[in-house]
Amino acid sequence: MRACLLKEFILLGHENARPKLYDLCRLSPDSNNIVAISEVIEVDGEKGLLFAARALGEALLADSDFWVGDWELWRFDDLHGPGQAKEILAKVSSTDFVIRHYLQEVAAYERRKSDGASSEKKVPEPVxxxxxxxxxxxxxxxxxxxxxxxxxxxxxxxxxxxxxxxxxxxxxxxxxxxxxxxxxxxxxxxxxxxxxxxxxxxxxxxxxxxxxHVNPQVRAAGFALLERGDAAVATDLLRLNVTEHDAGRILDALRRSKEEDNHCTVVNLLEMLENGSPWGPAIPLYIYEHSPCMHCREHAVEFLIKNQICPQWVLEEAAFDGSEDIRKMVAEVKA
Structure with missing residues (x-):
């Protein structure tokens, strides 16, 4: 969400938002992608693409077990036309070893992906x-x-x-x-x-x-950590260990928490909802109001609409959301 808002500010001409958007960019250890790179590519095009390629190339050189996909190239091509990303990077790669290495690893990834089921199954590493x-x-x-x-x-x-x-x-x-x-x-x-x-x-x-694990001791540990303010670990432990009466207790603790980055917590809350936690609108509304992630907010709005518990004020506010997907979603409901 922060990246999306900063992108909109930049598009409106507020240049002081640009360095703040780049400050958000960091490698995600779970996906091997760069957080906020989609917005950087949207506002800076070729410059944003080169930034992503260098960051990923440096990560590849620093860690032999690191790997990359082709998502950044796909995102650029989606905006500028098929094959444009590789063409731009290929021109730079002749004098930029980091980007050349990145392109080589992308090519290796695409070969593995295209081989699919026909490729020989890799022998698992012995324990x-x-x-x-x-x-x-x-x-x-x-x-x-x-x-x-x-x-x-x-x-x-x-x-x-x-x-x-x-x-x-x-x-x-x-x-x-x-x-x-x-x-x-x-x-x-x-x-x-x-x-x-x-x-x-x-x-x-x-x-x-x-x-x-579904276990009363795991549940107790989760609530103990929640009271300490360690919401990310706490909600991990509670994902499979919550009851219909826990929503208020969780929200009270989250509102007292001083957690600076609550994305992991929000993802865990979404998983609780997807696992069928029998809660009303309170948790998805918390996600909608407090999540820094546009995609998490989209899932929260989708949950509210799907379960017919979406307040009218959310439908009205979300009609002007920074996310085009959220705007489309509420427009379909109001149509």
């Missing part, structure tokens, strides 16, 4: 190799997240054994990064203390690992 990589790593090992999502419950349990005892923070981070997508099949209450760990990354990834 012993993963354990060794975790124990010897000095920084985050990016590939572990994908490995954990594809590993068997038994393989994940073997990696989970590294959490026992008092491992170093670096080991904790990589183990939890590996397990956060699917978690451990068996609930282990002795590990639940990790959601209260002093290290932010350990606490955050531990919350994601335990978010797969």
């Amino acid at each position: 012993e190799s993963v354990v060794e990589a975790i124990l010897s790593a000095t920084e985050r090992v990016s590939r572990l997240r994908r490995w954990g999502n594809e590993a068997s419950p038994e393989e994940r349990a073997q990696v989970g054994k590294l959490l026992e005892g008092e491992p170093e923070v670096g080991v904790l981070r990589n183990v939890l990064w590996c397990l956060k997508g699917k978690g451990l099949a068996d609930y282990d209450e002795t590990l639940l203390t990790l959601v209260f760990h002093e290290d932010d990354e350990v606490r955050y990834f531990a919350g994601q690992m335990f978010s797969h």
Whole structure:
């Protein structure tokens, strides 16, 4: 939402909004895309595309496990015509090694995508190799997240054994990064203390690992963290552990929270709604009013309309929203 508003300000001629839009741009660890790059490409065209290509190229050079797709190229071509993005980057790549490397990785991604099911299935990395990589790593090992999502419950349990005892923070981070997508099949209450760990990354990834369990202890830990103001980890733990009576309690805590970036919290709230949490309009209205993300706000409005609980004031206000998709959605309702 912030990026969308800044884009509109720039298009209206407010140049002081431009550096603020670029300040929002950062790599998203979950998607390997750049946050707010769509808006940068819209307002700055070729300059925005080059900015994205260099940022992603630098990330590729810094981390051998990092990967890229072709979303930024697709977005530019959507605005300026098919093939334009590659043509622009190809001209620059002859003298810019970072962009050349980025284009090579995009080409490799597109080859993998086009091969599809006909390509030979990649042999999974043995769990012993993963354990060794975790124990010897000095920084985050990016590939572990994908490995954990594809590993068997038994393989994940073997990696989970590294959490026992008092491992170093670096080991904790990589183990939890590996397990956060699917978690451990068996609930282990002795590990639940990790959601209260002093290290932010350990606490955050531990919350994601335990978010797969429906358990009263996980629920209690979620509300304990919510009262402490750690809304992102708390709502992760509560995603599958809320009841119809919890909406007010959650909202009261969120309104007291001083969380600067609530996007993770909002995403968790949306998942609660999608999981069928029997709440009225209070939670989706909170998302609509407080989320910094245009797409999350769109999902909230969609939920309100779909469940026929959308207040009239939202329909009237959203008719002038910065998001074209939200404007179209409410226009269809009012038609």
